[in-house]
Amino acid sequence: MNDAQNEYSMPVHVPTRTGIGYDSHRFAPGGPLILGGVAIPVDEHLKGHSDGDAIAHAVTDAILGAVAAGDIGQMFADTDPANAGRDSIEMLRAAVARVRDRGWGVAQVDVTVVAERPRILPYRELMVSRLALALEVDEQDVSVKGKTNEGMGWIGRGEGLACMAVATLVRLSTDQGKTDASRG
Numbered sequence: 001m002n003d004a005q006n007e008y009s010m011p012v013h014v015p016t017r018t019g020i021g022y023d024s025h026r027f028a029p030g031g032p033l034i035l036g037g038v039a040i041p042v043d044e045h046l047k048g049h050s051d052g053d054a055i056a057h058a059v060t061d062a063i064l065g066a067v068a069a070g071d072i073g074q075m076f077a078d079t080d081p082a083n084a085g086r087d088s089i090e091m092l093r094a095a096v097a098r099v100r101d102r103g104w105g106v107a108q109v110d111v112t113v114v115a116e117r118p119r120i121l122p123y124r125e126l127m128v129s130r131l132a133l134a135l136e137v138d139e140q141d142v143s144v145k146g147k148t149n150e151g152m153g154w155i156g157r158g159e160g161l162a163c164m165a166v167a168t169l170v171r172l173s174t175d176q177g178k179t180d181a182s183r184g
């Protein structure tokens, strides 16, 4: 091993972008409750035009926001009957495809769910797995955390839940061919 190999060198500059997403939904009677692509077996659900998956919606907005590619409401209008009861993981995949078309790939996502119920921990692993698949990243690049609101406000009263997400995107290499081809 020569000296040159032992020296640190400047990293290859990889452009990155960071986006934030927020979503909230009200609880309504009748389960299951869809969150992070997982059907949680409880007797209430998240009210929404789609399946109400607030994690998927927050992550979708974070990804779109990172590259200023609009938001979930623009991509999937809640006035469009085609979006009624829609699988939000499918919407997330569409957002991943949209940013990929612009030459960006998801590197990492971090999510916080603020809710008095349901408990996130028992479903966390499955949520991470579902999200990672949709995001085309390793499971180690997806984080889902649950917090209560310490009984305060509308979340504390159990009226609904909120999610926050941060996504980091990296510029895809044009060497991979796929990026340029899909950008036409």
Ligand SMILES: [Zn+2]
Pocket: 023, 024, 025, 048, 052, 053, 054, 057
């Ligand atoms: Zn939503």
